Amino acid sequence: MSQPQSSKPRKPLSVFARLASGIRRPAKIHDFHGGIHPPEMKHLSNGTPIVPGPLPQQLVLPLNMHIGAPAKPLVAPGDKVLKGQMIAEPIGAVSAAIHAPTSGTVSAIGPRPIQHPSGMDAVCIVIDTDGEDQWVEHQGIADYTDKSPAELVDLIRHAGIAGMGGAGFPTSIKVNLGDHQRVEQLLINAVECEPYITADDRLMRERAEQIVTGIHILQYLLNPRRTLIGIEDNKPEAISAIKRACKGCDIEVRVVPTKYPSGGEKQLIQLLTGKEVASGQLPAQVGVVCQNVGTAYAIKRAVCDGEPLVSRVTTLTGDGVSQPGNYEVLLGTPVRDLLAHGNLAGLDIGRLVMGGPMMGFTLHNPGVPVVKTTNCIIAASPEELPEPPPEQPCIRCGSCAEVCPANLLPQQLYWHAKNDDLEKAQHHNLMDCIECGACAYVCPSHIPLVQYYRYAKGEVRQQAADQVKADKARQRFEARQARIEQEQAEKEARRQARLEANRKKKEAGPAAASTVDVAALKQASLDASKAYKAAVKAAKTAEAEGADNLAELKAEADRLKALADKAKAAVRDAKDGAPVAAAPAEDTVAKLKKQVGDASSAYKAAVKAAKAAEAEGADNVAELKAQADTLKASADALKAELREAKANAPAATAPVAQTDPVAELKKQVGDASSAYKSAVKAAKQAEEEGADNAAELRAEADKLKAAADQLKMELRDAKANAPAAPPPSAPAPTTIEQPDPVAALKKQVGDASMAYKAAVKAAKQADEEGADNATDLHSKAGELKAIADQLKAELRDAKAAAPPTPKAAPAATATTDSPAVPEEQAPQSLAEVDPEQAAKRQKRLKGLKTAYNMAHKQYKEAHAAYERAERNETASADELQAMQVKIDKLKAKADNARDALDALVEEAKADIRAHTGKDLKTLKLEAARAESALADKQQELEQQRSSASEDTLEALSSELQALESETQIARKALKQAVEEQGLAE
Amino acid sequence: MSLITSTSPHATVKNNTGAFMRQVIYATLPGLAVLTWQFGWGSVINVLWAVIVALVSEALFLKARGRNIAFYLKDYSAVVTAVLLGLALPPTAPWWLTLIGVSFAIIVAKQLYGGLGMNPFNPAMVGYVLLLISFPVAMTQWLAPGEPLSFVQSWQLFTGQLPVDGLSGATPLDTFRTAHSAGAASEGELASHSILHGQFAGLGWEWVNLAFLLGGLYLISRKIITWHIPVGFLAGLGLPALLAWLIDPVRFADPLFQLFSGGAMLGAFFIATDPVSAATSRMGRLIYALLIGLLIWVIRTFGGYPDAVAFSVLLLNLSAPFIDYYTQPRTYGHKSSKRGVS
The missing domain is CATH 1.10.287 (Helix Hairpins)
Known part of the structure; x- marks a missing residue:
């Protein structure tokens, strides 16, 4: 189109030389494609001088009067502000400050209609003016060359100056290009090509000197090779005023022919320099900076007079006002006030346009304020700017292409935009459209072309944004997939490692213990559940039969449920391995608390039931009371346990009530x-x-x-x-006692025994009193006994299995991924306990246990047979003798097995202690508990001896024996431990 | 106050598509006047009849398509089509010939494609070609120039009451072609045909074409059309003619004869400039018109038809999108123009 002007390096010339060169070579004005010549309509408003605008009662200052980030308010409603006081500060690089345009009070900060084609609301600072118009203290800079460019840039930023031509781009950015960008030409845009607008025209006519000072400041900041002012030839007075003011300085005034849109940045650059700004680039990239003439004026005011941007010259024009002209309007003045100031002509206002008729936008609401970019308000009658005629079909006449300053093919863009064919529209350089409106202006079919382009551009931007979003989402998704895969791979690797370790261990043997343990616990849990169910059933039966002790039975059921739950929890813990070791004190405390709560409530319920029974004169009062007492004892025991656990004693379990x-x-x-x-x-x-x-x-x-x-x-x-204080000499709790499944079982056994005893007692009492429900109670006692027996059996098993577990469990868990295993301990155990030996011992232990159990059973059977025979006198003395011998043999066998077992257990225990050195307390507790259990059993046996059936007695005595052996083992273990402890100390 | 809300620009030119079309109609009036002067009232009668047929056809189809009839009739596009086709038909054309041609042009070539702005082919030329192929005899029966028929005779021809045979005569293009049909004609043979020797081109037709040239210049002056298509058209026709004539003035007609015979000027300023079916960019239009002109010369000189405006225009209508692909202007800020579609 037009060749870029070869910009020769220019030496600074003297005024004379420059004038001479100017004479020799008249400044070339290039041309740009297209353009239109709409009626200028400037005569309406360019004949009168600039006069001050109104001082409205309220000013509305949108936080984004500029392009970029909205400013951040510095005031709050109720604050008094003075004229020129900063009320909002710039946030981020692309932003501009806002100052109070007059003195007054901030009355609100909130959404108000703003200068936007959509008529949307945005956050504004509303100032109730006080009429004083009192300035804040301000001080201009006498000689701006004293200041560094950086200081001046900052000053401009904080003076809130943004492009006054219409775009509102923060000026501080455009004058701070950095050292790497050489400015060839500084262009001052004084073209004002849109019809109607005369604000810059009048400003140049009246304040040319100040404008030129502002341009000098810009020159100081940008250091351009040349500075050119472009003015359209329809403003002869402005041209001569600026020429006068520029006399003797290096600012060149260029007169450009009147044509719309010569004032467009790119068009002006082409007109004055012949350069084209490449698509998608900024003028600075071709060494050009454009500044509006009004911006230059605002810079002068800010720098030399210390006045931030609080007002601007705005043209008020159109048929609708009787005094069209230019007003120096305070920013934030609602258009309504400005219109009133310009005297509405009494005509209907058909259209209220902010900006020019070509690129301005219609206002929905006259309450919209004048902002930094508002160069014109057109209050047009419907005749002046009528409703657009209906759109006719495009006949491809090509008028639009003739006038397009960007040399686009607007009708092609229109077809593609209309068909949503964005790809083709972009191919036809949709994004290079500057939306000047020339095409739509000339369109004989009155197609609102610009609207189609805006729509298509919006769609394109939206698509681009969506694409970015989709890309991000995809990246996120892929990252997540990768992470999950990695995690799974790691998990798999860990699993494999674990499997491998388990396999090795299985080969070595020691894993058996923990499995046995878990199995036993599972059994215990199942049994406890069964007991609970049985109790519930009993309660239901009782209910159905209208039994009196309903409450009691229910309470019993509840208690059993609690037991079942506990057993389940124990199974869980044992299974997890981790929670057992993880902060067990807290866990234990929490669990204990729960248990205490349960026990207390059970006790209370029982007391209540007892009282109720008493009040009703029921028969089973005593029984209920006994029950309540039992429950109380249980609760107390739990409380004691809780206290101990709370005190962070190594032992998480407390002795049952009787244990002191x-x-x-x-x-x-x-x-x-x-x-x-x-x-x-x-x-x-x-x-x-x-x-x-x-x-x-x-x-x-x-x-x-x-x-x-x-x-x-x-x-x-x-x-x-x-009993609260833990023994001070107890081995230091380097590792907190794990809630031992054995201990839990013992507790259960204790509870079950107690429940059984209470039930027996109640039953006895009932018998004595001839109560109706004696049978029921008996049956219940039987049930409870069964439970207790079951639990005892389990306890035995668990105990037999238990000793090796403390080391086996950590060893087993060490290979799992549980983070809770204390890391110092696990490897230690692994290192110190020979797994092979442990496995062997485990095997032996199991074998011995089976042998002992079998022997003991045989012995018991034999003994029972002997007793039966003796009692019934069915056998002869010889036979009895033989039986006796057999019994003795069996007993010896059982004892041997037990001794072997005990020895082995002791060995294991000693082994563990040797490696862990922490068992003393546990052992003590075990011993104590075993003793108390033994005492209980003995007492029970004594009680039963008179009343209970032989079978029961037999069972009891066998249990007693078991307990005795247990007690012995515990004592021995304790003793040994104490000795060892002593040695260690 | 109730405010108009609309997007920019808020000011627009006052004219509209209807005004554009009316200017085109006004610009044909000199040509119509000369046709009437040379051949009698047949053209006027046919143009008026064609306008009636066009408006009725258009209205019927607008109604069928559920459009606002008055709004679309007011764009005068149907009238322009009718006038151009009426001008292109011989003044001897009977009513049914015009009826078939115009209704086909409006209904098939325009409305069935979606109405104004959507037709890929020039409707008037579609109608013309339909008639030329279907009724070749009726379409080539012109009158001797300079001997205009009276209105009554013209009317009788129009209604079919008067047989056309005794009245018809060949056009200069037809005469020239016939002379060369049996091999190259001699200079003397050509000189014997008085119709080939008007003031500067074919007898009578030189004035007809001059009148259309004047109308065309009016359109350019009113910026209804740009110079690109007429200049390209005339250059495309005139330059090969000049070259050939310089080589062999007997075998080939001189460029002025070519430019001022038959439908050359009508085609250059009124037919080929139909914006809807033409190429869009300036360069595209130039190429488009050059090729039309060239095709006309080729067909006139070597083809089977004495004139070829309609065929050439339709052929280039077909090519217009293709031309558009390769002639997009260089947009501001771009190093080079783009080619093709996206």
């Missing part, structure tokens, strides 16, 4: 003392015999003495604050 820690300690003291004494004795003997190890024994004796003393002290302490 003091007594336990006493026993320990006794044991320790006797151990000491025996040790002393051994030592003495050794000394007498001149044995080698006498010194050693003596040392051991001393150690034992120390241990005994320690225990004595402990005992004292315990007595002082029994």
